[in-house]
Amino acid sequence: MNQDIFDYFANKEYFDDHDDWISEHLDKYFQSEEISVFHEFIAFDFKVHIYFIQPKKYSFNILLSSGMSSLKMNVPDEVENKKELEFSELMMLIPKDITFSEVYTGESKNDYLISMLKHSAKFPHFNETWMGIGHTICADENYGPYSNETNFVGGVLLPSVTFDEDFTKIKREGTIINLYTFFPLFKNEIKYKIKNGYSALFDLLIKSNMKETFDNNRNNLIPKKSFWNRLKL
Template identity: 60%
Template sequence: MEGIKSIIDHFQNRDYFDEHYEWVNEHIEKHFPDTEVKVFHEIMTFDFKVHIHLIKAKSSKFDILITSGMSSLEMKIPQEAENPKDLRFAEMMMLIPKGIEFENVYTGDKKNDYIISMLKRTAKFPHQEDSWIGIGHSIVSDADFEPYGNDTEFVGGVILPSVTFDENFTKIKKDGRIINIYSFFPLYKNEVEYKINNGYNALLDRIIEADSKEILNPKRKNLIKKESFISKFLK
């Protein structure tokens, strides 16, 4: 009970922007009219609700997952960041191949639920930690680098700008506010470590070299080539 109380206390007396839920809905309807959209609602939570929209656009070769709720709270952007006012609100997005199916209700432990878990945990992280995330930031599932589910080896991810959609879609602008929609690129454990040790640009170079797409590949090859014992010895 003490843990629940601390969560409730952490999120009390915060300024909530509940209208952002509706802004995200309107944005999706504007860009994907007459498109099937399924929403995985978060019903019970002790912090704040993050819903997941599954957009099944017939005209594209992929489906889209977008969070709704991350932007209901303002992230704590450091003043030294460039244009901090424009970075306060964000939602997460992931493009997934056609054919990936989910159960009607998200529980976190069913087939493919790990994909939704990646977005939900990322969306909650900056508010739980009184921090922020933006382009180039990396994130892990937990302190132990555990995979997001039993059916994946992904343990974290990096926040990227979308290369599929332009700013007309990735920025919701209304009433003097901006809600940024960032793309989540999942990573294996050694890829997260590589990014931490070498920086965002080095990891981005690896992504480009591998010609990795923005669309999720659940079985993609590791970006970091494993060195042989001999090559390590010769260094």
């Protein structure tokens, strides 16, 4: 199985310079001592590293993937501005009190947040599809949570309300790498979005005055009773 995965990704066209673009882009906004990286040294598919940025000027820290954009996503021809959507990376704003071990193992406290981004960043390339604003992804097909530390089972890609396009669009040599916010969702929120669409979910986010910064204890956008009543409509 691992050999099949290795062979599949070995034949892909890689854009390795995008990793350098991301690094140079971050250097414009943050001090070197504020940036560290959880490197993926060995992978049978392709490597996704995670930046851990601890900016002094903000009340939050940032997790940002680097490696998703090393491969071109399979954006359908009918999608408007297709060329501008072929490369992307994912980020999460997280509270300052969330800490990590020095080395990512996937088993330490809060590692599920890093795993969440890595899993989502690899999804479009494993499935020969693409991800953009409004797209949702689940941890697994059975709506299981990412770990026993959280009840989130998936997430939706959102435009950042904290950073403007100067930060969220890396433009180099006629190419754009989009930085999307990954916003984790509960099971009934995912199902609501699938049934009612992205606009309906986005309206709930606005009405709830939901913050972009990750909150593992946030209120569910759709109380269960309300959700089941909606399904009966």
